[in-house]
Amino acid sequence: MNKDKKGDKLAAQVATYLIGVAAALAAAGVMLGLLGKNVAEGYSLLLTASFGSATNLSLFTIKFVPLLLMSLAFAIPLTLKKYNVGNEGQFLLGAVGAVTVAFMLSSLPALAAIPLLLIASAAFGAFWALFPALMLYKFRVNEIVSTILMNFISFYLVLYVATGPWRDPFAGHPETQAIPSAFDLPVLLTNPAINLGLVIAVLAPLASYYYIFRSVQGFELRASGANERAALVFGVNSNLLAPMSLVIGGAIAGLAGGMEVAGLQLRLVDGMQSNYAALSIIIALIAYGNPLGVIVSAIFITVIELGGSAMNAVMGVPVELVYVIEALLLLFILMANVFERRRR
Amino acid sequence: MPAEELVRMTGIAKRFGDVLALDHVDFGITGGKVHALLGENGAGKTTLMNVLYGLYRADEGRVEIKGKEMAIRTPRDALRHRIAMVHQHFRLVSNFTSFENILLGTGRGLKFEARAQREKVESIAREYGLSVDLDAKVKALPVGAQQRVEILKVLARDPLVLILDEPTSSLTPQEADVLLGAIKKLAMNGLGVVFITHKVREVMSIADEITVLNGGRVAGRLQVSESGEKRLVELMMGGRGAPPLLQAGPTPARTSAAQGEPALVLTSVSVGSGKGASAVEEVDLAVRHGEILGVAGVSGNGQRELAEAIMCVRRAGSGSIKLDGIELTRLNTKQVISMGVGYIPEDRMGDGILPSMTIAENIVLGREHSPSFSDRFALNRKAMGAAALRGVEDYNIKTTSVEAHAGVLSGGNVQKILIARAFLTQCKFLVAHNPTRGLDIAATDHVLRSLVKQKEGGAGVLLISEDLDELMAVSDRICVLFKGQVMGVVEAGSYDKYEIGAMMAGKKKEASAS
Numbered sequence: 001m002n003k004d005k006k007g008d009k010l011a012a013q014v015a016t017y018l019i020g021v022a023a024a025l026a027a028a029g030v031m032l033g034l035l036g037k038n039v040a041e042g043y044s045l046l047l048t049a050s051f052g053s054a055t056n057l058s059l060f061t062i063k064f065v066p067l068l069l070m071s072l073a074f075a076i077p078l079t080l081k082k083y084n085v086g087n088e089g090q091f092l093l094g095a096v097g098a099v100t101v102a103f104m105l106s107s108l109p110a111l112a113a114i115p116l117l118l119i120a121s122a123a124f125g126a127f128w129a130l131f132p133a134l135m136l137y138k139f140r141v142n143e144i145v146s147t148i149l150m151n152f153i154s155f156y157l158v159l160y161v162a163t164g165p166w167r168d169p170f171a172g173h174p175e176t177q178a179i180p181s182a183f184d185l186p187v188l189l190t191n192p193a194i195n196l197g198l199v200i201a202v203l204a205p206l207a208s209y210y211y212i213f214r215s216v217q218g219f220e221l222r223a224s225g226a227n228e229r230a231a232l233v234f235g236v237n238s239n240l241l242a243p244m245s246l247v248i249g250g251a252i253a254g255l256a257g258g259m260e261v262a263g264l265q266l267r268l269v270d271g272m273q274s275n276y277a278a279l280s281i282i283i284a285l286i287a288y289g290n291p292l293g294v295i296v297s298a299i300f301i302t303v304i305e306l307g308g309s310a311m312n313a314v315m316g317v318p319v320e321l322v323y324v325i326e327a328l329l330l331l332f333i334l335m336a337n338v339f340e341r342r343r344r
Numbered sequence: 345m346p347a348e349e350l351v352r353m354t355g356i357a358k359r360f361g362d363v364l365a366l367d368h369v370d371f372g373i374t375g376g377k378v379h380a381l382l383g384e385n386g387a388g389k390t391t392l393m394n395v396l397y398g399l400y401r402a403d404e405g406r407v408e409i410k411g412k413e414m415a416i417r418t419p420r421d422a423l424r425h426r427i428a429m430v431h432q433h434f435r436l437v438s439n440f441t442s443f444e445n446i447l448l449g450t451g452r453g454l455k456f457e458a459r460a461q462r463e464k465v466e467s468i469a470r471e472y473g474l475s476v477d478l479d480a481k482v483k484a485l486p487v488g489a490q491q492r493v494e495i496l497k498v499l500a501r502d503p504l505v506l507i508l509d510e511p512t513s514s515l516t517p518q519e520a521d522v523l524l525g526a527i528k529k530l531a532m533n534g535l536g537v538v539f540i541t542h543k544v545r546e547v548m549s550i551a552d553e554i555t556v557l558n559g560g561r562v563a564g565r566l567q568v569s570e571s572g573e574k575r576l577v578e579l580m581m582g583g584r585g586a587p588p589l590l591q592a593g594p595t596p597a598r599t600s601a602a603q604g605e606p607a608l609v610l611t612s613v614s615v616g617s618g619k620g621a622s623a624v625e626e627v628d629l630a631v632r633h634g635e636i637l638g639v640a641g642v643s644g645n646g647q648r649e650l651a652e653a654i655m656c657v658r659r660a661g662s663g664s665i666k667l668d669g670i671e672l673t674r675l676n677t678k679q680v681i682s683m684g685v686g687y688i689p690e691d692r693m694g695d696g697i698l699p700s701m702t703i704a705e706n707i708v709l710g711r712e713h714s715p716s717f718s719d720r721f722a723l724n725r726k727a728m729g730a731a732a733l734r735g736v737e738d739y740n741i742k743t744t745s746v747e748a749h750a751g752v753l754s755g756g757n758v759q760k761i762l763i764a765r766a767f768l769t770q771c772k773f774l775v776a777h778n779p780t781r782g783l784d785i786a787a788t789d790h791v792l793r794s795l796v797k798q799k800e801g802g803a804g805v806l807l808i809s810e811d812l813d814e815l816m817a818v819s820d821r822i823c824v825l826f827k828g829q830v831m832g833v834v835e836a837g838s839y840d841k842y843e844i845g846a847m848m849a850g851k852k853k854e855a856s857a858s
């Protein structure tokens with residue numbers, strides 16, 4: 001009976017999501033129609049852009065991996081209602097950490113180089129979250145404000161490194177030279193192109209889920225998020241846990257940045273953070289911070305992103321439409337949830 | 345004046361998932377009468393009233409107002425029909441003043457008629473003896489005053505039907521008497537009042553008619569004039585259990601052999617209140633193992649600060665607090681709990697429950713680190729579930745599963761979670777602050793018996809309560825707090841309500857008395 005009930009709940013939850021998704025897709029169709037485009041072609045592009053061919057599948061993983069990790073970086077502090085909007089800066093610091101290790105220790109063999117690069121990028125990301133974490137711990141400075149400020153600093157730090165001694169003088173854009181090939185993420189498959197990054201990205205949400213829902217510390221994070229005062233009264237030290245969750249988030253975002261360097265760009269590029277941060281917030285919120293839910297919503301948002309670019313390239317649909325669809329999706333899913341709760 | 349039937353509810357059914365919370369209930373409210381709605385925790389009292397107030401929609405049944413069928417879909421609809429409700433748990437904005445809270449939701453368009461409202465509220469407060477400081481922030485008010493704000497807030501809307509869901513459970517008996525007087529007066533002015541309570545005394549003193557719910561069904565309906573107190577207790581207990589401890593009168597004097605080793609020793613402890621002045625001043629107290637020390641006093645006289653200082657939730661400003669010789673003031677809450685100290689906080693919704701987490705998780709909160717529920721890193725969910733199931737069975741928590749969210753439980757069942765949490769294991773020491781608040785008669789009795797059992801198992805117990813009957817029933821000694829100071833300590837066997845009452849009002853105990 002217990003199992004059944006859980007199943008029912010899950011079914012109801014999935015149903016609300018499907019309703020939200022359907023509504024957003026329907027709205028997208030209507031807008032395509034109003035723009036005088038072929039609606040059916042738009043819908044089919046939405047799918048084929050991600051899964052239509054091996055190349056497309058490669059494109060999908062390229063986008064999916066950083067989005068997934070960035071979403072986890074946002075989701076873990078979200079467990080106790082902290083908003084790590086600094087994952088963008090932490091991502092960039094992870095990238096800076098990756099190139100730093102690669103250029104400073106350029107003679108290392110691959111076996112040592114890759115773990116070192118991953119560790120360095122996570123450490124740099126964590127370090128970037130450490131300032132806001134300390135300010136939260138010592139002075140209760142709101143983490144949204146402090147992490148956004150850290151983002152701004154990180155943009156300039158990237159410019160500084162990308163135009164410093166490692167810069168690529170022939171690129172028409174601030175970026176470094178390519179890192180030594182020993183530091184490139186090992187390729188596991190060539191067509192579709194899949195490297196170690198995907199494996200890490202798939203393990204990360206499972207590990208995060210285990211951490212949040214099965215570990216003692218995760219229990220305390222959730223308790224703090226559910227009722228901070230009650231948690232405190234029963235010995236949960238939220239004052240320490242909250243900053244710590246930011247640092248963990250920072251490490252994951254940093255890892256994403258490092259993997260973006262070692263797996264895709266092979267160098268530090270100004271602007272490489274793309275729109276990952278904004279999308280990661282949407283992804284994490286849609287999933288209510290649940291790491292397993294994040295997998296699904298990250299797949300979904302990636303599909304829409306790629307589908308949108310394809311519609312833009314093939315059908316001349318304005319890219320803004322993609323943003324509208326993403327926003328509507330978030331809105332509809334949140335609304336569907338509110339209605340689900342009202343219906344009693 | 346012929347009594348007019350204001351509300352008639354017929355065949356009301358309401359289901360939450362697998363739970364049939366209301367099973368075709370009929371209920372009526374008559375103008376000028378007080379209708380007591382009784383029943384055990386989780387019987388469906390709050391749910392029935394939430395249906396009338398438009399918070400829940402009934403699955404079946406009809407509601408008539410003055411003989412006409414009406415659909416009440418939202419509290420706004422209810423207010424339009426002049427039905428107002430004071431909820432079991434406060435719904436005040438703690439950063440607003442009392443008056444701002446009262447004003448909330450009364451505005452038309454963008455405009456508040458603040459001045460006119462103020463006069464009105466002041467005159468209502470005067471008429472019914474519900475005095476509160478209208479300009480104080482709600483969070484600075486003691487619970488009793490907050491309860492009065494809630495009541496003024498609904499009275500300011502000129503209700504015809506007034507629903508009071510356990511309004512007295514957070515009041516001292518004196519405050520409750522004032523409120524009961526006000527309710528009587530409201531009924532005399534023609535209002536129909538629904539009054540939910542677990543206290544027999546209150547029912548006998550103001551109710552006209554009584555409906556008893558049991559498991560979502562009407563178990564009995566009677567007029568107070570035709571029922572004796574004994575029959576009422578039987579009905580409220582659902583016909584089971586031995587006569588409650590409370591009815592057995594005060595604890596007898598102890599033999600000196602029962603004296604154990606000192607457990608908790610407080611030496612000139614002062615605790616700040618966060619508002620500058622100290623809430624607890626230079627308190628010296630000692631509680632022995634195998635002893636229940638009752639702490640009497642009107643709420644807001646430092647009880648909460650004292651409890652929180654022992655638990656290290658709040659820092660004692662000065663003095664020493666020792667448990668079995670170990671100084672607690674240098675520890676943190678987690679360390680205090682792992683020494684074997686159980687805590688039942690006063691404010692169950694604020695300080696106690698994690699509404700979005702499961703019952704099992706709620707019951708082990710505070711002991712998640714202990715080896716019985718986890719290894720170093722991972723939770724042992726099986727052990728958690730088993731312990732929670734024991735708690736649910738022991739304390740008769742009404743739920744379909746230990747994996748259900750604690751937030752959907754009835755008020756009394758939430759309280760039982762806190763109890764189950766504290767009694768998870770035999771404690772070395774227990775701090776219980778109003779542990780029976782909101783519990784039905786059977787559950788209250790069970791909790792008091794559990795306190796005694798903990799004591800017999802060797803625990804020292806600090807029982808803080810505003811209910812003298814309860815204190816006298818189980819305490820070996822009672823100490824009285826007034827403005828953060830100990831007015832005196834009375835031994836079992838020589839309890840005298842008037843003496844204790846005088847100390848609660850600030851009169852120091854004469855040294856010669858014992």
Ligand SMILES: Nc1ncnc2c1ncn2[C@@H]1O[C@H](COP(=O)(O)OP(=O)(O)OP(=O)(O)O)[C@@H](O)[C@H]1O
Binds near residue numbers: 383385391392
């Ligand atoms: N929102 C909800 N979702 C699921 N179950 C609920 C909900 N509200 C109430 N219930 C269930 O309905 C039953 C009746 O609850 P209700 O709050 O009406 O009890 P009550 O008589 O007011 O008890 P108490 O004296 O403890 O306040 C309980 O078993 C409770 O768990």
Ligand SMILES: [Mg+2]
Binds near residue numbers: 389390391432755756
């Ligand atoms: Mg109730």
